[in-house]
Amino acid sequence: MLARDPAKASAELGAAFEVVAGDLTKADTLPPALRNVDHIIFTAGAPSGRYAPESLVKATDYEGVIDTLAAAQSAGLGDRFVYLNTVGIKTPSLAAFLINLLKRNTFVWRRRVEDKIRSSGLDYTIIRVGFLLDRPGGEHAVNVSQGALPLAPGNRITRADVAEAFVEAMQHPSASRATFEIVWGEGPQRNSWSALLEKIQPDRRPPA
Ligand SMILES: NC(=O)c1ccc[n+]([C@@H]2O[C@H](COP(=O)([O-])OP(=O)(O)OC[C@H]3O[C@@H](n4cnc5c(N)ncnc54)[C@H](OP(=O)(O)O)[C@@H]3O)[C@@H](O)[C@H]2O)c1
Known part of the structure; x- marks a missing residue:
């Protein structure tokens, strides 16, 4: 795990985790x-939850x-780059408006960065939560979809469910070069992650 x-x-985290020093704003780290x-x-x-210019x-x-x-390209990353994004980067909502005021235009930069990931040449999965x-x-049931949900109070999910989705998506063939969104669905019954992810469609390739 990388940490500042x-x-x-x-x-x-305890001794089970190997922690390495790094800071995203310092490229040489x-x-x-x-x-x-x-x-x-x-x-x-x-x-x-706090102001960021x-x-x-x-x-x-x-x-x-x-x-x-x-850095991953240079290191010859063999497997997948799995990226956590937020739902609502493509669909306006009051919540997105307020968060953009606090963390200035974070939804704009998070929308733009998705295309950088798609055109990176690396195998990737983008999961919007x-x-x-x-x-x-x-x-809880989990809905997996490939539209553009708004960020709204009804669109929520636990960090633990998200962590499971990441571990499953990391190796699932259908999640390769794909973008999908996960939020809680109706009721307590959840399908297996494998069944939830197998319907995922790959992203269309960005124009050359
Ligand atoms: N909270 C939500 O409801 C929600 C909803 C949708 C999506 N998300 C996304 O989920 C992610 C986590 O959200 P959160 O609420 O858990 O946020 P958070 O508690 O503020 O966690 C942010 C994490 O990013 C790390 N970080 C920040 N700047 C860094 C840097 N320069 N170099 C390395 N690490 C850095 C922080 O490390 P330090 O411990 O060193 O500060 C911290 O671990 C974010 O990407 C957020 O946009 C959150």
Whole structure:
């Protein structure tokens, strides 16, 4: 795991995790952190819930991703780059408007960066998620779709469900070069991730 403060991250995560130092806004810290890495699960972003100027948002949510893709290319990443994005980057909503005011234009930079991932040449999966809840996973149906949901209170999911989706998507053939959205569906019954992901369609190739 990459962290700006490895000692703090190690203390929180325990000895089972290997933590390496790195900062998305400092491109030269990324190549050493990506040595001998198979997959990348990219979930970082300008901090939630507080003001971030657009310069920081762009440096973290856009340039930080591009620099990571470049470092992954140079390191010869063998497997997949799996990227966490938010639903609502393509569909206006009050929530997106308010978040863009706080984390300046984060939805703009997060929309733009998706095309950089698609044209990177790396194998990738982009997973857009709804509002994140700190509750146990596996207790709710999950909807997987490939439209453009708005960010709205009804479109939510637990961090634990999202973590499972990432682990499954990392190796699922249907999730290769694909973008999909996950939010809670109706009721407690959940299909297997394998069944949920097998209907995913690959992205159309970006124009050359
Ligand atoms: N919260 C939601 O409801 C929601 C909904 C949809 C999508 N998302 C997305 O989900 C992700 C996580 O959200 P969250 O609410 O958990 O946010 P968060 O608590 O603010 O976590 C952001 C993470 O990014 C890391 N980070 C920030 N700047 C960095 C940098 N320059 N270099 C390396 N790491 C850096 C932070 O590390 P430090 O510990 O060092 O600060 C932290 O671990 C974000 O990408 C967010 O946009 C969130």
